[in-house]
Amino acid sequence: MSTCSADLAPLLGANGTQAAALICSQFAATTSAVDTTYLLFSAYLVFAMQLGFAMLCAGSVRAKNTMNIMLTNVLDAAAGGLFYYLFGYAFAFGVPSNSFIGHRFFALRSFPSADADYSFFLYQWAFAIAAAGITSGSIAERTQFVAYLIYSSFLTGFVYPVVSHWVWSADGWASASNLGNLLFHSGVIDFAGMIQLLSASL
Template identity: 60%
Template sequence: MDSTWETSVTDSINTIYLLFSAYLVFVMQLGFAMLCAGSVRAKNAMNIMLTNVVDAVVGSISYFLFSFAFAFGSTSNPFIGTDFFALKDIPSSSYDYSFFLYQWAFAIAVAGITCLPDFLLLPHWVCLSDCAHWVWSSSGWLNPSLASSSCLFGSGAIDFAGSGVVHLVGGIAGLWGSFIEGPRVGRFDAYGKAVPMRGHNATLVGNWTAVGRTAVTTTLAGSTAGIVTLFGRRLLVGHWDALDVCNGLLGGFVAVTSGCSVVEPWAAIVCGFFAAWVLIGLNILAMKLQFDNPLEATQLHGGCGAWGLIFTGLFAKEEFVLQAYDSGESGVVRPYGLFLGGGWGLLGAQVVEVLVIVGWVSVTMGPLFYGLHKLRLLRISRDDEVAGFDISSHGGYAYNAHPEETGPRFYAEYVRLHAES
């Protein structure tokens, strides 16, 4: 068979696969927009939708100019890429451009997790891109696809779709933002007890062998986490809640993204079960510590993302690891899941990924949030917070059916709570 024709067919298949995958990942941005809009008070819905749109449009330019270069620039440096103006050294082929679009879709998903202000997108993506380079770049020091002898612990860290690179990064950034800024007005009463602040619209919340397996394991993990969260929260609080199911479902998806290509379906169910309890437990802890993160970015994306990386180190199957990272080559020996007899190499690399991401995001985003907090650039005034950002910044309600939330009744409630505290 003509090698040129064969290469052309391979590139065409890769291009279609990457573009289709990019579109699916971009749908997460739409999902985040609905989750955010449905989870916040009606008085802030217009603003949160605008934030999600800006994430994408500002992100396109920023990611092209800087972030893609840091993550995948032409370099042998294991810590950071170096080429600016991302596509300047990439051959003009449809496959290379589709790879750029695929990675961009993941990048804006991270920004959607944390709901960052526009001016924070660039430093946030530089931080994200470093983590992506470590794990996903062919020269990254945590990459699992290098020659076995050069992988960390002979294994490298398996993070197939971003439990660490996407979700843990977003979760830790959200942790520092929420911790430094403190809770919303009225979130806790004078005695430190959590005051329910329900969103206004819960209905808004919501290789080829490896490809099929990935779809199955992702579905099973998410479904298991959703049902366990539903019944777990029912036992704890005494009633059913649609938002609990949606967040549990997301927690399962977040956790399994690391190992979805290298675990059995039964293991995905185990992953989802424990992801649900990680989420429930961290939410209980957050309330006890009076930690207010409205979209649960830290608990859901951070906690479940970290669990997902550890889960992969425990349950990755040898056959599937070789399929996904060594093209099924015979005679290759590399670490796999500890519970399946694969030794400590893979688990060790997964733990290292958790630790370095938590550390790197903390030292880059923590001081940034603190500095902006001191300059009073992150938080709106108390009056604007009570009235709602839609009124103070956009001049109108997103939902005309809920004017009472920003009217005298709500303001009187704010005054009462403020006086008590």
């Protein structure tokens, strides 16, 4: 019997066990719905950062290159989404894994799992493309379109996921949730990481 049912049953009288089980199951379903809604709303807010990066880029280039830089930002999200789907999520959160890099869920195979679902993937994808979008304004008009696309794909498909695995994955070598971690036996904690760990545990 779950803790919720065990605590609630004595308060409900003769048929308390069945009533407590019903109430607790409804509460669990509501909790899951609220958690998923919060996670999706957070993902949409992070994705909205792409609009800010697009405006920054548009203001950083000459007027004749504005359309090119806007297309670059759109393809940032598209190519980033593809490469994060194929490789990135597996490298970042493919647990169980080693402390350096994840190695499960390539192309979201065997997903969703007990630890994460598609809302968590969307949230992580939004962070990955935001990391790629941050640099787009600084290299505007300084790179060729294809070169930037390759860079963006590599960043969202490999670089960002590996580093995020170190800190945000339960198996990462610097993660605070890894009890046998290698970083002073305490791990790294940052605000975004704490939000991700909390949302994953809910």
